[in-house]
Amino acid sequence: MIYELENKMWQSAKDSDKNEFAKLVSADAVMVCGGYRCTGAEYAEFVSNFGISDFEITGFEIVYETDKTVQVHYIVKTTADAPENVDLAGTFHVTSTWENRGGEWTLIFNMDSRIMR
Secondary structure (H helix, E strand, O other): OOHHHHHHHHHHOOOHHEEEEEHEEEEEEEEEEEEEEEEHHHHHHHHHOOOOOOEEEEEEEEEEEOOOOEEEEEEHHHEEHHHHHHHHHHEEEEEEEEEEEEEEEEEEEEEEEOOOO
């Protein structure tokens, strides 16, 4: 279930669909991506110009799980075709925390770290 939600979140970023992204990510979520901290609402605005052309999630693991909270870790590899988006391409460790709010899962925390090779 959470794996599918993570995929939907990345697909919405790939599609630059900030409305779909905002359905999955809490407006007050803490997003720490690329060394930058912002809210989910602020990141949704960024998604409208995200600029990745593809992504692949591997190594998906559930780190912690209760009826109300799930924390995951995985590796995502992103591709960006346009030269102005080259900094979005790469391989990253990602951790996300999802919370069940009234029967709906919403992302409340997300952090990535580029894997240097």
